[in-house]
Each structure stands twice: as structure tokens, then as C-alpha cells.
Amino acid sequence: MTEDQKEIKKELQQAKEDLRNLERYVEEFSSFLPLGVCMVNPLGIIIDANQAFQDLINYKSIEIVGESLKDIFLEKKEAENLLKGVRRGKAAKTKELTLISGEKKEIPVSVSASAIKDRKGKIIGHFLAFFDVAEIKKFQEELEERVKKRTRELEESRVALMNMLEDIEESRRAAEEEKDKTLAIITNFTDGLLFFDRETNLSLINPRAEDFFKIQSREVIGKSVLELGFSPNLKSLAILLGKPSPLKTGAGREIKEMSKEELLLGKDLILEVSTISIMGGEERTGTLVILHDVTREKTVEKLKTEFVSLSAHQLRTPLSAIKWTLKMLLDGDLGEISKEQREYIEKTYQSNERMIKLINDLLDVTRIEEGRYLYKPALTDLGTVVQSVINSFKDHIRQKGINLVFKKPDKNLPEVKMDVEKMKLAIQNILNNAVIYTHPGGQVTISLEGDKNKVEFRISDNGIGIPQDQQKRVFTKFFRGVNAVKMETGGTGLGLYITKNIIEAHGGKILFKSKEGKGSTFYFSLPCGETT
Amino acid sequence: MIDETLLKKEARELLQMKERVRGSILKTHFYYIQQMQGEKGLDEVKKKLKELGCLIDLGKISSVDWYPIGVDPLIILVAKELFLWQDQEIFNMGSSAPKYSFTFKFISPHYFTTLEKLSLKVAQKIASDVLRKHYTIGSIKITKFKVNVPREEKEGIIKIENFKVHPILCHFFQGYIFRMIQFITGEKDIMVQETKCPFKGDSYHEFIIKKR
Numbered sequence: 001m002t003e004d005q006k007e008i009k010k011e012l013q014q015a016k017e018d019l020r021n022l023e024r025y026v027e028e029f030s031s032f033l034p035l036g037v038c039m040v041n042p043l044g045i046i047i048d049a050n051q052a053f054q055d056l057i058n059y060k061s062i063e064i065v066g067e068s069l070k071d072i073f074l075e076k077k078e079a080e081n082l083l084k085g086v087r088r089g090k091a092a093k094t095k096e097l098t099l100i101s102g103e104k105k106e107i108p109v110s111v112s113a114s115a116i117k118d119r120k121g122k123i124i125g126h127f128l129a130f131f132d133v134a135e136i137k138k139f140q141e142e143l144e145e146r147v148k149k150r151t152r153e154l155e156e157s158r159v160a161l162m163n164m165l166e167d168i169e170e171s172r173r174a175a176e177e178e179k180d181k182t183l184a185i186i187t188n189f190t191d192g193l194l195f196f197d198r199e200t201n202l203s204l205i206n207p208r209a210e211d212f213f214k215i216q217s218r219e220v221i222g223k224s225v226l227e228l229g230f231s232p233n234l235k236s237l238a239i240l241l242g243k244p245s246p247l248k249t250g251a252g253r254e255i256k257e258m259s260k261e262e263l264l265l266g267k268d269l270i271l272e273v274s275t276i277s278i279m280g281g282e283e284r285t286g287t288l289v290i291l292h293d294v295t296r297e298k299t300v301e302k303l304k305t306e307f308v309s310l311s312a313h314q315l316r317t318p319l320s321a322i323k324w325t326l327k328m329l330l331d332g333d334l335g336e337i338s339k340e341q342r343e344y345i346e347k348t349y350q351s352n353e354r355m356i357k358l359i360n361d362l363l364d365v366t367r368i369e370e371g372r373y374l375y376k377p378a379l380t381d382l383g384t385v386v387q388s389v390i391n392s393f394k395d396h397i398r399q400k401g402i403n404l405v406f407k408k409p410d411k412n413l414p415e416v417k418m419d420v421e422k423m424k425l426a427i428q429n430i431l432n433n434a435v436i437y438t439h440p441g442g443q444v445t446i447s448l449e450g451d452k453n454k455v456e457f458r459i460s461d462n463g464i465g466i467p468q469d470q471q472k473r474v475f476t477k478f479f480r481g482v483n484a485v486k487m488e489t490g491g492t493g494l495g496l497y498i499t500k501n502i503i504e505a506h507g508g509k510i511l512f513k514s515k516e517g518k519g520s521t522f523y524f525s526l527p528c529g530e531t532t
Numbered sequence: 533m534i535d536e537t538l539l540k541k542e543a544r545e546l547l548q549m550k551e552r553v554r555g556s557i558l559k560t561h562f563y564y565i566q567q568m569q570g571e572k573g574l575d576e577v578k579k580k581l582k583e584l585g586c587l588i589d590l591g592k593i594s595s596v597d598w599y600p601i602g603v604d605p606l607i608i609l610v611a612k613e614l615f616l617w618q619d620q621e622i623f624n625m626g627s628s629a630p631k632y633s634f635t636f637k638f639i640s641p642h643y644f645t646t647l648e649k650l651s652l653k654v655a656q657k658i659a660s661d662v663l664r665k666h667y668t669i670g671s672i673k674i675t676k677f678k679v680n681v682p683r684e685e686k687e688g689i690i691k692i693e694n695f696k697v698h699p700i701l702c703h704f705f706q707g708y709i710f711r712m713i714q715f716i717t718g719e720k721d722i723m724v725q726e727t728k729c730p731f732k733g734d735s736y737h738e739f740i741i742k743k744r
Contacts, residue, residue, distance in 0.1 A: 019596040023634050039637075043718040047630075048637050062567050065631035066711060068718070 036109075036130035039116070042123060044069045044083060056109075056130055058102035069128070074098035074106060086113045087123055096133065108137045192271070192291030198284060200225050200255055209291055212271065213237070225255060236263060240273060241289065255287045262294070270295045301369065309366040312359045319356050326352060354490050361494040364425070365477065368501045375419035375505060382416050382423075382455050382526065383408055383448055389427045390446065393435060401440045407447035413455050414528040418506055426502040429495035430459055430522050436488050438463035438519075454525045462519040471514060475500040483516065539613060543584035546602025546698060552668040553604040556595035556636070560629040561607040567628075569615055580610045595634035601667065605698035612700070619703045626707025630715060636662070650716065652677040658716065659690065670695030686719060688741040691728075699731040709739055 001009075030037070036053030040046050046069055049061050057064065057072060064072070073079040075097050085093045093114075099107040109130045116125040186193055192209030196202055201224050205217045213233045220228060229238035240263055241255050255275055263271045272292040278285050326349040328334050330342065337345065367373040390406055397404050434444045438461045449456045464483045466474060473479045478493035485491075503510045503524045514520035566574040578590045586606065588599055608625065611617060630636045652674060659672040676689040690709060710724045721744050728738035 016594075016596050020594045023595050026634075041715060043715075045715055045718060047715060048632075060567060061632055062564070062628050066627075066714060 036132075038064075038069075038128050038130075039125055040069045040083070040128065041125045044080065046072075047125070053130060056101075056107065056132055057099055058105075063102075072099055074100055079111075082111060082113050083126055086115050086126060099130065108133050191293070194289040194291070195278075195286055196225065196255060196289065197286045200287070202228065203286070212265065212269065212291055212293070236265065237273070237289075237291075241275070255289070260292075263291075268295060269293070270298045305366045305369045308362055309370070312362045312366065316356065316359045316363075319352060319359060322352050323349070323356065358492045358494075361492045361498060364498050365494055368498065373422075373501070373505065375422060377417045377419055377506075379415040379417050379529075380420050380423075381413065382418070382457065383413060385418075385420060385423050386427055386446060386448065386457065389424055389431055392428070393431055397435060397444075400435060400438075402435060402438055402442050402444055404435075404444045405446070407445065409448050409450065413448060413450040414452055416455055416506075416526045416528055418526065419502075422502045423506070426499040426524075427457070429499045433495060434459055434461040434463065434520075434522075436491070437461070437484055450528070452528060454527055456523060456525040458521065458523040460519065460521040465516040465518050465520055466512075466514040467516045471512075474512065475510075535613075539609065540584060542609060542698075543586070543602075543606055546606050547585055547600060549600060549602040549697065551601040551697075552598035553601045554595070554666045555593045555597045555599055556633045557604055557629065557666050558593050558599060558607060559595055560633045561604070561611075561625065562590075562593070563632050564625045564628050565607075565611050568621075569611075573611075573615065576614055577607065577610050580614060581606065584610070598668065601669070601697055605700050608700050608704060609698070622700060622703035623707040623710075626704035626709075627711040629704075629708055630711045655688075655716075659712075662712065663692070667695070669697075686717075686722070686741075686743055688713070690739045690741070692737040692739075693735070695737060696730040699729065702726050702729055702731070702737065705737065706739065709741070713741055 030050040033050055034052050036050065036056040038046050038049040038053050046065050046067050049057075049059075049064050054061055054064065069083070070076040070079045078095065079097060082093055082095045082097070094110060094112045097109060097111050099109050101107055110133050112129045112131075114127050115123045116127060118124050186204070186206045189206055189208060192212045193204070193206045194202060194209055195204040201222055202220055203222070205215075205220060210217060215231070215233050220231065220234065223231075225238050225242040228234040229242065231238075240258075240261060257275055257277070259274050261273045263273050265271060270293070272294045274290045274292070276288045276290065278288055326345055329337060329345050330349060364373070386406065390404065393404075431444075431446070438444055442462050444459065444461045447458045449458070464481075464487060466481050467483065470479075470481055475496050477497045479496070480491055480493040500510050503526070506526050508524050508526040510522065510524035512520060512522040562574060562577075565577055569576075581590060581603075584606065586603055588603065593599065608622060611625075612622065615621075655677045656672070656674045659674055663670055663672050671693050673691040673693065674688060675691060676687055678685055678687045692705065706724045706726060710722065713722060713724070714720050722741055723744045725740050725742070726737060727740050728734035728736060730736065
């Protein structure tokens with residue numbers, strides 16, 4: 001054997017060894033590969049299949065090799081197209097197809113195909129790799145179902161949310177409109193309005209209030225009552241509204257409750273100030289201050305009072321002259337008069353007396369309203385005053401046959417600081433009403449009670465009473481009950497008005513209860529001692 | 533029942549033959565037996581072969597190495613005797629061989645480059661290549677090869693000359709040719725018949741391929 005032959009033999013053996021190794025490698029690799037792989041020739045005939053592919057399709061190699069590739073797919077046309085696609089292009093193609101297994105079971109797979117080429121680049125077959133996507137498909141379907149379900153739920157939630165948002169938007173619009181309306185009302189309100197929040201900081205002031213105080217809202221919004229007290233224009237209001245501070249330096253931080261308190265601004269402007277607590281549910285959210293311009297009413301009232309006062313004064317002088325002239329006639333100072341003449345003159349005298357009474361009452365009223373109803377307070381026993389008034393009514397009571405009982409307290413009552421003349425007038429008015437409006441033979445009972453703080457006067461009758469629907473007006477000027485007018489035409493309708501003012505001027509309170517046809521009870525209380 | 537005496541005589545004669553067969557052929561035999569009869573069946577065959585005097589290491593056969601040509605028909609004979617296989621089974625064995633022959637898988641793809649213009653000449657080349665890659669004896673001649681014609685007219689005649697090893701291989705070749713034709717033409721509905729055989733007094737094997 002020549003050297004060349006030896007060399008060739010050596011190379012041949014090496015080549016054989018390489019081929020053996022290659023075969024072993026290919027077999028092991030093919031067995032190990034978990035991915036199903038098969039090789040097909042250009043005719044689409046399967047010429048090799050690895051173990052994973054055999055396991056996947058459940059055919060032995062001997063059964064599947066030699067079969068046409070398209071026969072193992074459900075989508076035969078698409079399988080052919082897959083290979084055609086690979087033949088046309090360079091890159092591997094992937095498609096989802098369905099394998100038909102040995103037990104005729106459909107297996108969804110992802111198939112990747114690539115071309116096998118010879119040294120010249122010619123396609124000599126294909127490799128196909130099969131990835132079982134059954135589990136993935138199942139998972140994907142479940143996921144899609146879950147996504148669909150979740151999407152449906154989200155869609156439903158979205159719709160519900162949209163509906164809620166629409167409702168909220170609707171409510172917001174309605175609230176906005178309501179707010180606009182409220183603001184328009186507040187802005188155009190003829191009364192001045194101020195709103196203090198729960199911290200008593202001013203949060204709203206309307207243009208009318210700005211006019212009253214000649215201020216701009218931006219200057220005062222957010223300020224507390226205490227701070228407003230430092231503004232010259234608002235000082236008087238702040239003092240009126242604010243509860244006195246513990247240091248007595250002016251307005252405190254809290255707002256007083258008040259109704260129709262008068263506030264004089266400058267020389268010409270009179271405001272009636274009322275406060276209303278605004279509640280949000282059970283919680284107080286702030287205080288509304290209403291400023292009502294009563295300048296005109298007060299001016300008219302003042303002019304009216306002045307007119308009445310002037311008229312009354314002018315009337316009283318001639319009425320006094322008439323009174324004394326008639327008295328002289330009745331006393332015979334101007335000569336004898338016949339019985340018939342006496343009767344006429346007496347009637348005229350009584351009418352004149354009623355006129356004088358009316359004038360006096362009117363003068364009292366005008367004094368009260370002008371604030372000129374001066375009192376001369378002195379500590380006095382109320383029982384003595386009451387007895388004095390009863391004594392002045394004795395003849396009248398006896399004439400009418402009324403049984404009057406005065407129940408005095410067992411022990412002495414503390415004295416009350418009072419203007420005796422005015423207090424007598426107040427008691428006279430009440431007692432007079434009791435006597436006039438009680439039928440002859442009726443009962444009138446006066447009693448006094450008290451403790452160290454107050455004294456209470458009470459007068460009850462079983463007279464005609466006051467109709468229920470008129471009781472609210474009892475203490476107003478010129479009020480007379482319809483049943484009272486029928487019974488007695490002489491009343492002025494000013495007595496209880498004057499009485500109420502007198503009692504309140506002494507720091508007291510007057511109340512009553514009455515039932516038409518059954519009688520009435522009036523009672524007032526007065527504070528004792530120097531507290532008046 | 534196995535005619536042990538006859539089998540031993542045949543084995544002795546076969547194992548004395550000087551020509552060679554490629555290991556890939558032997559491996560396809562074993563693979564087929566293993567597929568059909570399982571590992572146990574394969575072990576029985578290997579054991580029997582050893583008893584019959586087959587000295588090669590049957591567990592380490594390499595596809596690329598050459599072995600005594602007599603081992604090829606002897607494996608088939610043993611399997612036939614052990615499992616009482618009929619001729620059809622031998623045909624199937626032959627038709628299965630290209631499916632998992634390493635040599636075929638390794639070399640056959642290169643034939644497919646010419647499939648589109650498959651002619652008698654090309655077919656002749658392919659057939660010769662296959663024979664040469666598996667056996668050290670014999671030659672192939674294709675005398676008729678009509679493939680690019682209507683289905684009904686497809687026909688071929690293959691002659692294998694100088695190949696007289698054992699008649700059992702005739703059935704094996706029938707199956708092998710059938711599968712080869714299918715692989716390179718895609719046609720499955722064909723039949724392969726042996727019309728001449730050296731063991732019947734002819735000078736060569738002749739296989740006719742026709743539409744079934």
C-alpha cells in the first residue's frame with residue numbers, strides 16, 4: 001500500500017467516524033428535542049419525524065413517514081400554502097393549524113416551516129416544527145372569556161358610572177342653577193344680607209348691605225365680627241351683633257340672637273336688624289343677618305305721632321273748658337236747671353270725660369312712641385298700689401254688683417322699683433277691662449304672689465273673654481274684641497297697649513289666657529329690688 | 533416451527549459471502565423488527581443471529597460501516613422464521629426501510645432538487661446511487677420510466693443485475709422500490725411486481741411498476 005493509499009484510507013476512516021458521530025448526534029438530538037419536528041420532501045411527503053412529533057400526533061414513525069403532509073392537517077389547503085410561502089420567501093413561516101392525531105383528535109398547533117437547501121441554494125425539502133398550543137389555546141380562550149366577562153362587567157360598571165355621573169352632573173347643574181337663583185335673589189334683595197359662617201367670619205355680603213355701610217365686599221369678606229368692629233363703617237353693627245367680650249372692650253366673637261333691633265346709621269338711616277341661625281341638618285352652619293331699611297316707616301311714624309300729640313294737646317284744652325263749664329252747670333253755679341236739662345248735661349259730661357280719657361291715652365301712646373314716657377322709679381310695695389287702684393273702682397264695682405276679691409299674700413312681698421303713677425295706670429287699664437267686660441254679678445279675683453326675685457300680679461274674671469282668633473292682636477293699638485265692642489262702645493282700644501309698654505318698661509312681662517264666654521286672666525311679673 | 537438445520541445451513545452459506553452491505557440497511561431491519569415485535573422480539577432475533585454464527589456486534593452497528601452482505605437476508609430470514617412472517621411482511625419491511633434509513637435520509641434529499649424535471653436519466657442516477665450506497669454488488673438499469681404522463685399511463689421497469697444473494701431480498705426490494713417511487717413521485721397508488729429473478733432462472737431481477 002502506497003503512502004497515498006494509506007493517507008486516503010486514513011481520511012476515509014476519519015470521515016466514517018465523523019459520519020457515525022453525526023448519526024449519533026442527530027439521533028440523540030432528535031430524540032431529546034421536546035419540539036415536534038418533521039422533514040418533508042418538496043412533494044410534501046413526510047420523510048422523517050422525531051419522537052416528540054410522533055408523541056404529539058400519536059403515530060409511530062413507521063406509520064407517519066411516507067404520508068403526505070397535508071393529510072395530517074385539518075386545514076389541508078392552508079398547510080400547502082404554508083409550504084408554498086416558505087418556498088417563495090426566505091424566512092421561516094409560522095401558522096396556526098390543526099393536526100389530526102392517530103385517534104382522530106384535533107390538536108391545535110403552531111407550525112413553523114423552513115426550507116432545506118442544498119449547497120447551491122436549491123430547496124430540497126422542509127423542516128416543520130410543531131408546537132402544541134392546545135393548553136395555550138385553552139388558556140387563551142379562558143383568558144379571552146375572562147377578559148370578555150371582565151369587559152362586560154367593566155362596561156356595565158362604566159354605564160352605571162356614566163349614569164351616576166350624569167345624575168351627579170344633573171344634580172350639579174340643578175344645584176348650580178339653584179345657587180345662581182339664590183345668589184340672584186341675595187344680590188337683588190331689597191334687604192341687606194350678611195352671612196357669617198360657623199366661625200363667625202363674614203362669608204357673604206350682598207350689594208344692598210354694601211350700600212348701607214358704604215363698603216366693598218372684598219374689604220370685609222373673611223373677617224370676624226370682632227375684626228369688623230375695627231371698621232368705622234361697621235363698628236355700630238359689630239357692637240350690636242357681637243356678644244360683649246369678657247374684657248368689655250366691644251364686640252366679642254359670637255353673634256347675638258335678635259329680632260328687629262334698631263340700628264341708627266348716620267342721621268338718616270334706620271335699619272331693623274334680625275339674626276337667623278342657619279341649620280344644616282342638626283348642625284348650625286352659620287348666622288344670617290338681615291338688615292331691613294325702616295327709615296321711611298320710622299319717619300312716617302314719627303310724623304304721625306307728632307301729629308297725634310299736637311292734635312291731642314290742642315283738643316285737651318277746649319275739652320277741659322267744656323268739662324268745667326258742664327260741671328258748673330250741673331253744680332247749679334250758673335242757675336237752676338230742670339231735671340230734663342240735667343239728664344242731657346250729664347250725658348254730655350260723660351261723653352266729654354270719655355273724650356278726655358281718649359286724648360290722655362293718645363298722649364300716653366305718643367309719649368311711649370316718642371320715647372318720652374318718662375318714669376320716676378322708686379321702691380314701692382305693689383300691694384299698696386293695687387289696693388289703691390281697687391279703692392278707686394269701689395263705687396263702680398258696687399254699682400255693677402261685681403264680686404271682687406283681692407287675695408293678698410301671707411307674707412310681705414319685696415318692693416319693686418317702679419313709677420307709681422304709670423304702674424297705677426297699667427293696673428287701672430287691666431282692672432277696668434275686667435269690670436267692664438264682666439256681666440253684673442260676675443266675679444273678679446286679684447291676687448299677688450312673689451319671691452325675692454319677682455312679684456306677680458294676676459287678675460281673673462268670668463266675663464266675656466277674647467275670641468281665639470283675635471288674641472294675637474290684644475296688645476296692639478286700637479284693638480277691641482268684636483264681642484267687647486258690642487257690649488261697651490266707650491273703650492279706646494289703647495289701654496292694653498299702654499299697659500304692656502309700662503310693664504316692659506319696668507323690665508317685666510305681661511301675658512294672658514282667655515276663652516270667649518268663659519273669662520280672661522291677665523298676669524304680669526316685675527323684677528324686685530334695684531334690678532329694674 | 534423453525535427448520536433449524538436448513539436455517540443453519542443457509543446462515544452458514546450467507547455469512548460466507550464476501551460482498552458487503554451498508555450498516556444502515558441492517559439498522560432499518562432491526563428498527564422494523566423492534567417496531568413490530570418490540571424490544572423482546574428484537575432481542576430474540578439478535579440472540580438467534582448469534583447462535584447462527586453472526587459474529588458482528590449487533591448492538592453497535594453503524595449506518596455508515598460495511599458488513600457482510602449475508603447478514604442482510606439472514607436477519608430477515610430469522611425474523612420470518614421466529615415470527616412466522618409472510619411475504620407481505622417482508623414487502624412492508626422493504627417499504628419501511630427508506631422511512632428510517634439514515635443513509636437514505638442523509639442522501640435522498642439531494643435527489644429532490646431534480647424532482648421537477650424527473651427523467652429516465654435522473655431516475656437511473658438516483659437508483660444507481662441508492663444501490664451503490666447500500667451494497668457493494670449489483671447494478672441498476674431503468675429501461676422504462678414514464679412519470680410525466682397522465683396517471684393511468686405512468687409506468688416503469690427496473691432491472692437489477694449481478695445481485696444474487698438470497699430470494700427473500702426480492703420481496704424486500706419490491707417494498708423498497710415501491711417506497712422510493714412514492715418518495716420521488718408522490719404516487720402511492722402503484723404496484724411493484726418482480727417479473728424476472730435470478731433464483732428463477734433469469735439473469736437479473738426485473739421489477740415492473742404500474743398503476744394499481
